[in-house]
Amino acid sequence: METAILFDQEIDIAKEWSAEASAGSSKSTIIQKLEEKYRIHSRKRNFSCQCCSQQVVLVLRDGSPHFRHEGERCPSADNYEKYIRRVNKHESNKTHQVGRAILRTYLEGQVKTHGVLVQEGYMYRSTLHIVPDFILLFPSGEKWAIDYVTGAREDESYNNYILKRTAAYQAAGFKPFYFIDASWIAEIPNRSMISLYLAESQMKVHSSIDQDWSDFINEFMETFGESFVLRELFSVYRNNFSNRTSSSQKYEVFSLAYIDPNERKAWIQRFTPSSAKFGFRIHCAAISLEKAVSLSKKRDGFQWWADDEAEVMRGCLERLSIKYEHEQTQLAKQRNELDQEDHHMSSQPKPMVAATSVTPTYEAKSTLGFVADPSSLTDMITNDMPVAVAQEMIEILSANKARLSKQTLEEIRHKARLVMGPIRNPNPISSGLRKAMIELALL
Incomplete structure (x- = not known):
């Protein structure tokens, strides 16, 4: 010991x-x-x-x-031997030794006013299966296991070891907290995303602040749409991102605590997982090491948040709102220009073109009746519409556009756009049908 x-x-x-x-x-x-x-x-x-x-x-x-x-x-002797074997096998010894000493000093300075005892993990009075760096003993009897993690490794055995380590702490009645060395931080260039070791994702926590961010992000998704939020917040385009299968899936935010003991600094990385090894970077709160080891008011965790996070949320909402409104204004302008062009074209007299040479091909329905009964037209514009029928429809509509009402034309364009899907997240239709839908949308 x-x-x-x-x-x-x-x-x-x-x-x-x-x-x-x-x-x-x-x-x-x-x-x-x-x-x-x-x-x-x-x-x-x-x-x-x-x-x-x-x-x-x-x-x-x-x-x-x-x-x-x-x-x-005594138990401490056995615990100490286990602890030393763990550190020698899984940690960067010099980095861990120096950082651990600094971390203990800061922990003691912040929790002792609450009557909390900071104890070396191996000094626990019972034999432990896996021994943490420190144990926090609360007057209430609650116990926390604190670890400073430095040994970065990417393999399944280390991932399983972290899972086992967390489970061992919980089985012994401890609430585990991991402080990860800042050298692990990895943000992806040109994306608001982070990459993770498999084991790293096992050290995440979900605090009340994380829940506030979760509610906020899901409100963004509902208000602006998933594709827009992924693009504007994370620089990720939905049609190039296949990990999520449902746009209705809820986003849950978690935190990882990184520290640089020598610089007395900490970074709380908030993210929502996109896969086992990647996450959407929600916010990174830079705080002092002193605050990172200070207890929250409810004493249910540490103060892993920055004082300005509420303002960051509001600023994010304002930025997204302005961008969204600008895009909607541009779309409305484009639609208006198309409508004006349609109105101008429809005011020009056009000769009627006979359509008697067209042969019915789509579920026994003839395109001969389109002009006579335009109300049935939009029902036939579907994702599985044969390309030949779509081209047949375009030919007749182009020839008889002047005879159709403005409302009918708008319904045709709208249905064609629905079949194509959003620009950033198009529907999976053939290139031939997509080309035909574009022509119908521009009628």
Whole structure:
């Protein structure tokens, strides 16, 4: 274990070693200083275990300075061995060691006013299957497991390990929180999206702030349409994005907490998953490390949010509204220009063209009756309409357009556009039928 009691003081030998190393001291200098400071107390057997109060001795070993039990082993001794094996196997040792010491200092500074004890994970008084970096013990009896994650890996075994680790913490009665090293942050260029390790997505949380963002994003989808929001918020076009099969699917926002302990900074990345390894980037809140380890008012989590996130939401809504209204105005202008052109063309007299040479081909219905009974026309414009029939219809309508009312022409154009689908998310019809629908939409 890295800590022991000397009279009434908690001595963290690993923290002292790390502080000396950060100050530029060599290995031999560090050992000499710590030997002079503590070796005599170790010889007198005056260091004791925090967990079982038995005597422990000082071991100054490069990379893992610690205190060792000499008598009967207690749970902390077993936990410590498991913890060291985990760190050595899954973490970037130097980064983890330095960052972990800084994180503990900030945690203690923020939670102690609430009566919360920050304890080394291996000092837990029961044997643990997987040992976290720290355990937060609340006066209410609630327990949180805190980990600083540095060992980035992309493989299925590591992903399964994180799942197993989270499940082990929960089974032991802990609420897990992961602080991920900032080197993991990966935003995709020219897209408002992030890429993830498989294991990374297992560390996400869903807080009350995330729920506010979820409600907000789904309101955007309902108001402006999924294709518009994907394009304007994330620079992703719906017809090029096949992971979501239903436009009615709800978007749920989650958070990941990244930290740079040396810079005392944190970033809360809010996203909604698009797949196991990618996510739509909703917002990234840059906050201080001090705030990132401060408890929320309800003490149900940390303060993983920025003070201006409500303003960010409102600004986002305003920007989307302006863009949407502009696009709708342009579409209305284009429709008006088409209507004016149609009105001008319809005012010109045109000779009637005989249609007796046309042969009925579509479900026993003849296009001969289109002009005489235009009300049945729109019913025949469908996604499975034969191209030959569509071309036959265009020929007759073009020849007899002057005889059709403005309302009938508008109904024809509208139905043709429905068959084509939105420009950004077109319906899956053949190129021949699409060409015919374009001609009908421009009648």
